[in-house]
């Protein structure tokens with residue numbers, strides 16, 4: 001790969017392996033993601049998708065291999081340094097939403113600001129407005145529908161302007177209508193230039209991305225462009 | 228909104244919106260604080276008051292004449308006047324006189340009964356205490372030997388100091404039980420004996436009870452010896468020597484029980500907080516995934532621990548105070564003064580212990596891996 005292409009890659013995995021004791025969750029995975037790319041990751045259950053997201057998201061260190069984030073190898077960094085990178089560069093969207101149950105929608109967004117740097121209530125409100133939940137700002141998670149909770153989760157993921165948005169089965173717990181809303185939000189983020197990696201079981205969701213990689217037994221089995 | 232306010236908001240909401248979890252720990256802290264406050268209040272207050280009461284279980288100083296002559300009651304009174312008034316429990320003169328009663332030789336003792344009640348409060352009298360010059364108290368042994376009981380008459384006879392014979396009809400007012408040598412004597416008012424024997428204003432000894440420790444007692448004895456050369460004071464060890472150690476042992480016992488309760492409180496708080504941490508692993512993982520530093524996570528749980536400690540301590544301390552009051556009134560029969568210093572100490576101690584109990588749970592919280600948020604349950 002030439003220098004120019006490397007500079008354009010926001011993320012690059014080189015021969016990344018992850019062992020959990022006997023289980024080889026990832027085996028020699030190599031993958032490059034361009035800045036601004038929208039990548040879908042598919043594969044059967046237990047194929048290593050979540051493990052790969054944890055490695056990319058700096059939440060776990062691989063057993064071997066290199067993980068280049070904007071050219072910096074983060075695979076061997078200490079937990080403290082990984083925390084800093086997560087905070088500054090990664091936005092996370094979860095299948096289970098993971099909103100803090102005792103905080104309102106607005107406060108859940110502000111929590112990400114709180115750990116990142118400064119709290120800006122107006123900006124947090126703006127993020128909620130982007131996902132169409134301005135009028136739900138004072139609601140607790142249990143007062144929101146699943147789709148609304150996921151939109152709060154998205155607002156929280158983008159509040160600190162992450163360079164990389166990781167979504168692990170973001171529509172796995174949603175009905176079709178809400179899936180469509182979430183997809184349109186992701187599409188807008190993509191149009192604004194965000195890099196998105198989304199793990200999904202749904203071919204429909206994957207089809208929205210520019211490229212799909214399929215994992216099987218911890219290896220990349222296929223990789224194809226959608227358009 | 229500042230970060231500071233966000234911290235407080237998270238703390239407050241986490242505590243108030245998840246109340247039920249905290250109730251067991253809150254109760255444990257309250258009980259711990261109540262026991263601490265209650266026991267410490269009693270330990271600080273009651274012994275101080277009880278020292279005086281304990282002291283009254285016997286004279287701790289005896290005054291005799293410095294030479295072979297009889298002790299002058301006037302000199303003895305001057306000596307007693309040297310003692311601090313607020314620490315003086317009582318001073319009782321005793322004058323012994325060999326007499327006969329119905330041909331039976333025995334010892335008559337002249338004393339002041341109102342003082343006896345202070346310096347020998349354990350004397351038990353069946354019947355009445357002597358009130359006038361014609362009544363006496365018969366020691367239990369004497370009464371049994373001579374077949375005496377309250378209301379019976381008795382003739383006391385003998386020779387007075389000048390060698391003249393005397394004889395006096397008297398009535399037994401009561402029978403005395405002490406468990407000691409006093410049961411072999413008959414006791415009458417000192418003026419009565421002075422009238423029979425002559426030489427008024429003298430005694431063989433004066434028993435004094437002073438509410439103070441042995442060091443202070445020695446100092447007081449020295450000053451009496453210096454000021455009044457005719458009086459020989461000496462400290463006596465009766466119940467006095469053991470009373471201090473009884474108090475110390477009681478206090479140690481109370482301290483130990485309190486310590487055990489506090490340890491149990493800490494275990495309960497630690498267990499609850501550990502449960503809370505385990506329950507909130509996902510939340511902790513999420514916060515770490517969002518970029519929370521370890522100290523931020525630790526600070527949140529420490530904050531919750533301190534709030535828990537303070538919230539449990541306040542009602543606990545109030546309860547402990549009421550408990551101490553009730554125990555003071557019902558068990559020791561005295562009103563216990565409010566001690567603001569002790570209350571503050573109780574608040575700090577129980578809050579600090581609660582925070583200390585959070586150390587292990589906090590370590591568990593900090594050890595949570597951020598990767599678990601992406602994993603299923």
Ligand SMILES: Nc1ncnc2c1ncn2[C@@H]1O[C@H](COP(=O)(O)OP(=O)(O)O)[C@@H](O)[C@H]1O
Pocket residue numbers: 020023024025043044045046047048049050051052
């Ligand atoms: N913490 C772990 N300890 C042991 N095995 C694990 C752990 N995490 C994942 N695995 C195993 O690694 C493999 C890949 O898991 P995962 O990445 O979650 O797959 P996917 O997300 O594709 O379903 C599975 O076999 C899983 O059981």
Ligand SMILES: [Mg+2]
Pocket residue numbers: 049050
């Ligand atoms: Mg998975």
